[in-house]
Amino acid sequence: MRKIIFLILLASCLVSCIGKKELGETFIKVENGYFTKNGIPYYYIGTNYWYGAILGSTGRGGDRERLVRELDLMKENGVDNLRILVGADGEEGIPFRVMPTLQKEAGIYNDTIFEGLDFLLSEMGKRDMYAVLYLNNSWEWSGGYSKYLNWTGHGKEPIPGIDGWDAFNKYVAQYAECEECHSLFLNHIRTVVSRTNRYTNKKYTDDPAIMAWQVGNEPRAFSSEGKTAFAKWLSKATRLIRTLDSNHLITIGSEGKMGCENDMALFEEIHHDENVDYLTMHIWPKNWRWINADSIPQNVRRAISLTTQYMAEHIIVARQLNKPIVLEEFGLPRDNHKYHRTDPTTARDRYYSAVFDKIYQSLKQRDVLAGCNFWAWGGTGQPQHEFWQPWDDYVGDPGQEEQGLNSVFDTDTAMRIIKRYNSLLDKAGTNNISIKSKETNNLLDNLKKVSLRGFMFGHHDDTVYGIGWEGDEGESDVKRVCGDYPAVISFDLGELELDSTVNLDKVPFDKIKKEIINQYYRGGMISLSWHARNPMTGGDAWDIKDSTVVKSILPGGINHQKFVGWLDKVSAFISSLQTADNVKVPILFRPWHENTGSWFWWGEQLCTPDEYKALWEMTVNHFRLNGVNNILYAYSPGTEPKDTAQYLERYPGDEMVDVIGLDTYQFNRNIFLSKLDKSLAILDSIGKTHDKVYAVTEIGYEGIPDAKWWTGTLLPALAQYSLAYALVWRNARERVTHFYAPYPGQVSATDFVEFYKHPKTLFAEEVNLYQ
Numbered sequence: 001m002r003k004i005i006f007l008i009l010l011a012s013c014l015v016s017c018i019g020k021k022e023l024g025e026t027f028i029k030v031e032n033g034y035f036t037k038n039g040i041p042y043y044y045i046g047t048n049y050w051y052g053a054i055l056g057s058t059g060r061g062g063d064r065e066r067l068v069r070e071l072d073l074m075k076e077n078g079v080d081n082l083r084i085l086v087g088a089d090g091e092e093g094i095p096f097r098v099m100p101t102l103q104k105e106a107g108i109y110n111d112t113i114f115e116g117l118d119f120l121l122s123e124m125g126k127r128d129m130y131a132v133l134y135l136n137n138s139w140e141w142s143g144g145y146s147k148y149l150n151w152t153g154h155g156k157e158p159i160p161g162i163d164g165w166d167a168f169n170k171y172v173a174q175y176a177e178c179e180e181c182h183s184l185f186l187n188h189i190r191t192v193v194s195r196t197n198r199y200t201n202k203k204y205t206d207d208p209a210i211m212a213w214q215v216g217n218e219p220r221a222f223s224s225e226g227k228t229a230f231a232k233w234l235s236k237a238t239r240l241i242r243t244l245d246s247n248h249l250i251t252i253g254s255e256g257k258m259g260c261e262n263d264m265a266l267f268e269e270i271h272h273d274e275n276v277d278y279l280t281m282h283i284w285p286k287n288w289r290w291i292n293a294d295s296i297p298q299n300v301r302r303a304i305s306l307t308t309q310y311m312a313e314h315i316i317v318a319r320q321l322n323k324p325i326v327l328e329e330f331g332l333p334r335d336n337h338k339y340h341r342t343d344p345t346t347a348r349d350r351y352y353s354a355v356f357d358k359i360y361q362s363l364k365q366r367d368v369l370a371g372c373n374f375w376a377w378g379g380t381g382q383p384q385h386e387f388w389q390p391w392d393d394y395v396g397d398p399g400q401e402e403q404g405l406n407s408v409f410d411t412d413t414a415m416r417i418i419k420r421y422n423s424l425l426d427k428a429g430t431n432n433i434s435i436k437s438k439e440t441n442n443l444l445d446n447l448k449k450v451s452l453r454g455f456m457f458g459h460h461d462d463t464v465y466g467i468g469w470e471g472d473e474g475e476s477d478v479k480r481v482c483g484d485y486p487a488v489i490s491f492d493l494g495e496l497e498l499d500s501t502v503n504l505d506k507v508p509f510d511k512i513k514k515e516i517i518n519q520y521y522r523g524g525m526i527s528l529s530w531h532a533r534n535p536m537t538g539g540d541a542w543d544i545k546d547s548t549v550v551k552s553i554l555p556g557g558i559n560h561q562k563f564v565g566w567l568d569k570v571s572a573f574i575s576s577l578q579t580a581d582n583v584k585v586p587i588l589f590r591p592w593h594e595n596t597g598s599w600f601w602w603g604e605q606l607c608t609p610d611e612y613k614a615l616w617e618m619t620v621n622h623f624r625l626n627g628v629n630n631i632l633y634a635y636s637p638g639t640e641p642k643d644t645a646q647y648l649e650r651y652p653g654d655e656m657v658d659v660i661g662l663d664t665y666q667f668n669r670n671i672f673l674s675k676l677d678k679s680l681a682i683l684d685s686i687g688k689t690h691d692k693v694y695a696v697t698e699i700g701y702e703g704i705p706d707a708k709w710w711t712g713t714l715l716p717a718l719a720q721y722s723l724a725y726a727l728v729w730r731n732a733r734e735r736v737t738h739f740y741a742p743y744p745g746q747v748s749a750t751d752f753v754e755f756y757k758h759p760k761t762l763f764a765e766e767v768n769l770y771q
Contacts, residue, residue, distance in 0.1 A: 026208035027247050028130055030277045031653075032617040033322045033368045033555050039655040041621045043363040045356055045422050046081025046130075047074065047408070048329060048376035050142075051098070051394040053087060056123070057116025060100055061391055068123060070379040070410075075127050077415060078422020081211065082124070083132040083328055083373045086192055087113045089143025090150070096161055096400035098142045099390060106151045106184045109191070115198065122199035125209035132328070132373070134253050135189060136216030138172060141398040144216065145172040148181035161400055169222055176226030182233050186240055193244045205245040212249035213241050218282060218329075219252060220259050227261060231270050238275035249277040255329075256281035256314045258288065268317050278370070279321070281314045282329035283307050285351075293337045300347040303332065304354045311358065315369055319556035322614070324370035330355060331375040331406035339383060339404030341411055349414050356421040363428050366564060366622055367555060374418075378407025428625060437629045439770045440586040443525065444632055444658055446769045447693045451722045454760035456767060458488025458527065458727030459741045460698075463515045464507050465733045467743040471511065477731050477743040482756040485764035487524045488725045489515070490590075494531035494541065496573055497566035504531055504540070505730070509573070516577050520585040523768035527588040527634070527697070527727065530570060534601050535559045541600050550607035554614050567619060571626040584630035586770070590697055591619055594638025594663050595650055609650045616652035632658040636697035640664060640675040641682055654690050659724070661697035666713070669706075673717055680721045687722075696726040700740035704748040710755035719760045 028035050028042060035042040055067040074080070087102020087110075102113040124131055137144030146157035146168070154174055158167040175181055193213065195204045204210060215237045221230035238250050252270055259282070260266040271279045285291045290306045291299035311327065318325035332351045334343035355372055362369035376396025383403035384392045396407035408414050436444070450456060459478050462485065464470070466477035479485050491512045494504035502508050516526045531541040536549045536559055553563035577585040595612055598605040602615060620633060635657045641647035651657070662679055666672040676696075683694040696718070701709055718726055731739035742749040755761055 028211045028249060030249060030324060032614045032621065033319070033324060034366070034621060035278070035324050035370050036621070036655075039620075040624050041363070041366070042370070043359055043425055043428075044081045044371040045079065045359060045418060045425065046083065046371060046373040047079050048373050048396065049082040050085040050376065050396075050398065052082060052084045052120045052131075053102075053113055053117035054098075054100065054394060055116070056118075056120035057100070057112045059110075059112035059116075061394065062112075062116060064119065066380060067120065070377070071123055071127055071129065073379065073410060074377070075129065077419040078426065079418065080127070080129045081132070081371060081373060082129060082377075083134065083214075084117075084120070085137075085142055085217070086117065086133050086135050087142075089147040095159055096141055096387070096398075098398060101143065103143070103188060106148075107187055107191070114195065118195075118197045118199050121197055121204075121207060121209045125200065125207065129209065130211035131209055132212045132214055132251070133192075133210060134214035134217050135192060136185060136219065138175075138216060138218050138220045138222070140168065141400045142217070145175040145181075148184055149174055149178060151184060152178060152180040154178070172220075173222035173226055176221050176223070176229040176233060182236065186237065189237065189240055190244065193241060205247055210248050212251050212277070213245065214251050214253040214280075215241075216253050218255050218259050220255075221261055221266075224261055224263075227263065227266055231266065234270050235273055235275075238273055242275040250275055251278050251280055251326075252276060253328075254280050254282075256310065258282070264313065264317065267314070268321070271317070271323065272321060276323075278323050279314065279318045279325040280328045281311065281325065283310055283327065284329070284331065286333060291332075293333065296333060296337060297335050297347040300332075300350050303351055307351075307355065308358075311369070315367070318368040322368075322555070324368050326370055327355065327372040329373065329375045333405055339386065339402045341404070341409050345412055345414055349417055352414055352417055353421075356417065360421060360424050360428070363425060363625070365561070366618065366625070374408060374414075375406050376408070378404065378409040380410050381407070383407075436632075437584055437586065439583060440630050440632060442771060443586045443588075443769050444693070446767075446771075447525075447659065447724045450762065450767065450769075451693060451724045454762050455695075455718055455723045456487035456525070456725035456762045457756075458490060458525075458725050459486040460490045460492075460727065460730040461505065461507065462486050462489045462741070463518070464491070464511055466731045467733065467736070467739060467746075470733050477739075478741050480744050481742050481746075481749050482753050482763070484756070485519070485522060485524065486727075487762050487764050487767050488527055488727055489519050489524065490527035490529060490727055491516070492529045492531055493570055493573065494529075495533065496530075497532055497569055499569070505732075513573075513577060516585055516587065517579055519764075520579065520770070522764045523770065524764040525588060525725070525767075525769055526585065527590055528574070529590045529593055531600075532566065535563050535566065536601075544598065544601055544603065544606055546601075547606045549601045550611045550615050554611065554618065564622065567622045568626065571623045571628045574623070574631055575626070575628050577630065586630045586632065588632045588634050588659060590634040590636055590661075592616060593634075593636045593697065596637040596639045596641070596646075599638075604650075612650045613652050617656055620652075620656050634659040634661055634695070634697055636661040636663055638663045640679045644682055644686060647682055647686060654692070657692065659695055659697075660686060660690070660692045661695040663698035664696065665699065665729075666701040669713060673713065676717050680718075680723065683723070684721055693724045695724045698729055699726050700728040702740060703737050704740065704742060704746065707747045708751050709748050710742075710751045711758070712751070715755055715758060715760070719758075 054061045055063050088098040089103045092099045150157045158171050160168040221227045241250050285303040291303050332348040334345050336343050378395040381393035381395040388399040397403050397405045462476050519526050534543040537543050552559040592602045596604050687694040728740040742752045
């Protein structure tokens, strides 16, 4: 048997390519209703750290030593998501207002606070932490609405703690229609978003430590009459942010229904905006009078019940919009409504546990509730007065609130709960999961190398049955003809989802598992397809009577939970593919193939491009969450594309795909060759542009009646391109005319031996894909 030694590509090139890819994947993104981090769904329990930029400054109130210490403490407890005030507005010395301020007058800035924000973001970046930065505030404690109104000639701003809430609410209700205010705020957005960090020299727009820009803290219309203008202002602000920054997420900072004049239609409207990436909600059981301050432990069950109802109402909207939602503010006072560290927090601990568990359950169900930020981080701060005075320690409660009211201190028992639930999220795979095992990365690297030498030959179900035999140990029609196994063998997982012991072609799954391991030991590759049953009708994969099947299995669909269970079964099977020494066997998974035809329930006329992409992303993300790291993903449409744009119309994205390909079969030789050449040229172009290996994932000529087909048709068509492999379909033992590889005595068998001998064709003995 011929042996060809692998050519070794320059390691520096591979390292360079990997480095570039990782750099491009560090931003938090939204895909299919989830946050993703490096392609993995990202769920989190974070905190509010509104004063972080002040601590990071070198002026009054600054304490970098405390900041660094507390960031380490947060990270130690799994807290990696911080919601932070960019900076307060207005002159200093106003009762209850945050000091020092950032924007001292309209467009005039205190650079010390900007430097503090720079330092904070640089330190967060070192720790792989993420900031949600809010730019405005409807409340008085950081200026915001009332300060912009004051700057534009609307008179002295009322202070709620002195002038009363009615006076304040009436005053700030003018903001929704104050165009001068909006203009000043948009200028503020431009200044902040366009900033460059003096410590990292990164533009804010290029800094992965920023997860999202938020229009403001709890923006409100403050009147029914102002709702239209309010929505218009928000849209204008988000549109500006998007024009300035295409890398980061954008959100509003809404409380939910309570901040939308109790109008859920308004809440949905403002979050339906194409520039808004995720929804938010806030919950305040004490402020909303769900509990009594003098009986907090006795009222905590009611608080949990009403919190659950409020969250559920908003989660429904998030599902409809297919966007994540975050509970980014919630808090509960200490048991006796005292403000010092010694007052216990049994009610708060119970309340926090209930909220955190909802995040954990959402993760397990792959639902849209994606995270929470408790209010607020008190850390190592020590309250010194009932209300903040210059220059007391900063804690989680702003100056208008009693110091220690809702703060979580480093000594609180809640810290253990926070750490425990973040650990559960980690174990579920949201943060530290390895996307690919070492052997799987080796497989991908070697597929690239193989394509420089020639192409591997593959055959479906090669070692489990053939013409005139079934189940014989070590048997193979291909081997009987040329003396070697295919370099690629594929199998199908159809009906594994039904807990069947055999697949749709009646091959036992135990046999498939055994043959997968045998192929691994040969050094060859295994590909898996999945002709899943129709989850809506119960029919087979070819049941296309209903065009809403894909929609029904996406998050929020009537068959979503059922389908998640199917994904669990398939991912468990793939993870179980292990050798005797516990090496997980890498496989190439080819789900939802031939999607550009319409003969499967996931086909082109059965779902929209967005629905198809969502199905793919849900599949990949679910497998990653389940810890499946011995897998590569192949995207293989089923009709010849007319151009690159058509091929990429349903392409799920580079982070979700490792190998690109297509399925094609010969019926008319001239048409087949013309379309194949055009398709391979398109794949070659896309492969170079997207840095992807490409292959002909299915090909063949049923019955192979042409005695010279292998060397006269297939080989010259493929040899001019740098594809990794070409795989022919199965030799059906139950249908004597349905075969795509030769067997002894078949009319093309002699020609196949010549095909085998050609330097461009690679079989099992000529590859070792895992070294």
